Amino acid sequence: MRRAQWTALGLTPEDMEKPKIAIVNSSSDLASCFSHLDDIVGPLKQAIRAAGGIGFEVRTAAPSDAITSAGAAGQYILPSRDLIVGDIEVAAEGALLDGMVCLASCDKTTPAHLMAAGRLNIPTIVVACGYQPSGVFRGEHVDFEDVFLYAGHVASGRMTVADLAEMSSCAITGPGVCAGMGTANSMHIAAEALGMALPGSTPVLANGPRMWQTVAAAGQRIVELIDEDVRPRDILLPGAFRNAVTAMLAISGSVNTLKHLQAVAVEAGSDVDVYALFEELAPKVPLLTAVKPNGERRIDEFEAAGGTLALLRELGPMLDLDQPTVAGPTLGAAITAVAPVSSGVISPLDRPVASDVIRPLDRPLARHPGIVIVRGTLAPDGGVVKRTVTDDGVHRFSGPAKVYRSREEGIAGIRGGEVRPGQVLVLTGLGLRGSPGMGLTSAFVFALDGAGLGDQVAVVTDGQMSGLVNKGLVVAEVSPEGAVGGPLGLVRDGDVITVDVDTRTIDLDVPEAELAERRAALPALAAPTGCSWLSVYARTVSPLAQGATLSK
CATH class of the missing domain: 3.50.30.80 (IlvD/EDD C-terminal domain-like)
Structure with a gap:
């Protein structure tokens, strides 16, 4: 039956023998977070085919905190994460696909992709599809965070609706996730620190050159991962979560990363208490950068300073450098590499020594915990x-x-x-x-x-x-x-x-x-009845200590 369906899609008998790879596209026309993802699918398919595989686009729910929070007082935001995981399971496990490349964007997509990778345990690469460019409002830089903040000023009468409308029309000038150290960029960085995104691929400007480099490299590397039989549970080990928590503390990442990383650990069968890791490491890990809203630096400055690779290199003495990554080498090898894209490391670390965006361990911005x-x-x-x-x-x-x-x-x-x-x-x-x-x-x-x-x-x-x-x-x-x-x-x-x-x-x-x-x-508290998604979620969600996964 699969052969009949795939022949009608143009696959040849030779194609039937090649690895079948899901291109997980959590896309929607509802928000600019996802508006560029559909254009990524074609080049990614070509890269996969050039490497000897066949890519199939599969779609999932695509929640945006800015849009999906309007209904039901924001109650759909977190449950949508687990809905995406189910979408991926149905497509990838139902069709017995061999691997996945996940196009990650807004807040809940990255943790959902990582959770699905852990659950299905088929070779997977997470591609962070980038942050949005920001604009100018009355001569000053403005981004989505500012709109979020000043909406509260309207609610209290200190700013007019007209002024807020003008600001909102200037804040976002292209596709991608919020341009601050919110949940989306934090989870993109966490994915790389876990070893599930290619080294050097986060954070990145949406539709920028490095995003397209990552897409091409991921298309090639996913086929190699399948040949090598490297699976997410080979990577999502306790040391990987320790590295990710260390990175989150060093950037003062989103508080939402706690429950998301715990959920990934649960789905991957990794015996890790992420909350305990945050408690243990918080007094030890200094703050090395101050991207908005934590300080005045912008996410594009963080990328220009070397991004996650540079951050991890500075954190090296505090990390488990023997952890494997989807690129093949260990994390330690990745953070010291100055290599071409074909190696799986997306960019060299040629940042100026005097750069003050990412501080060294011996000269941090602060020593108190950000979370x-x-x-x-x-x-x-x-x-x-x-x-x-x-x-x-x-x-x-x-x-x-x-x-x-x-x-x-x-x-x-x-x-x-x-x-x-x-x-x-x-x-x-x-x-x-x-x-x-x-x-x-x-x-x-x-x-x-x-x-x-x-x-x-x-x-x-x-x-x-x-x-x-x-x-x-x-x-x-x-x-x-x-x-x-x-x-x-x-x-x-x-x-x-x-x-x-x-x-x-x-x-x-x-x-x-x-x-x-x-x-x-x-x-x-009465258990809700009915078939609505929120009712199902309420009946099955586990506590935060289990990552709020649907395991009850």
Whole structure:
């Protein structure tokens, strides 16, 4: 049956004997993140055929945080990741394909591709398809992060809709992912640090020369990987995750990388506790770069300074350099190579010694961790805090709680003048099952900033934050979540909450007996019924410690 179908597609009898490779195209016309991916498929097919294989384009869901978050209060964002994994499984496993080249773009596509690689364990290369070029607004550089931030200023009345509309029309001048150290660029870098993207391929300007070099090299290399029988589980070893976590700490990457890397480990069958790795390594790994929103550097400057290869070379003494990569050589060999594209290393490391974009280990930008996991009576299983390179914000905050149960209710509270300096604002019921899908709460944080309250309050939530959020003291992804009986769901207005980033603690000052009474009165969370994707997700999602995978 396959031969009959493939003959109708133009394959010859000789083609039937060649490796069959999925070109995983997580593409959509809904967002500029993906608008260039369809044009990559043809050249990639040609590169695969020239190397002796046959490429088949397969499509998946293609969520964009900027677009897909509009509906259902952002609840579709995280669950879409696992939907992509299922899409890939159906296509690649159902057709018994031999390998995959995954065209990665917006936030959830890269972790989904890595998860699918771990699950299916067929030779795979992740190709990061690049960041978008930014624009100019009234004489100043502007990018998508600025639009995200100033939308909060509109919500609080400090900026007009007309001004925001003008800014948004200037911010993005081409395809690709957000031009900051958000989740997309962080996960592209993580893929290379894991060894699943070709060395020297991240980050990269969408449709730039190095992206096309990577596409050509990936088409050749995937056929070699199949011949060599090198599979993702040969690469996604504990040392690979340690390297990726080290890289994320050095760039102060997106807080979303914690759950995504944990999910990849689960799917790959790798016995790794990513959250524990972040806790162990955070005090040891210095900050070596300050790309927006962590500082003033731009992602194109990071690429020009040598990108991930340069970062990993500086981190060399802290890495497991014996880890294999999809290029064939070990990570140690890759970061010291100055070689042509045919070697699988995309670019040499000829950056100026004086470059200050990526610092050496002995001259870091800062020594405090950019990502901190806090624990305590309010978050027994942890919550995540993002810190800037300058780290000039509040480290310790104690105050009375003001509780909201949706981002819309919280934004209405800001507009209505309910929020007061000194409060700890609690957004609860937004976790994996309570939302379901983990509600996106970034709009609330930006609205606080727009109202001039960002540094006068603290925010604690079991929802998720955009990887671009870096405003004020925010503790996100508190676990266990409030809707399933976690302490966050027991907080009442006026309860005193204390967050101390330096001691990595977060505590609720309410007697345990009182909490027990509140917990007993809390109605059990009913499992949702029906066939909708969010209902299926809520019934099957595992806790954050298991990467929020669908393993229940």
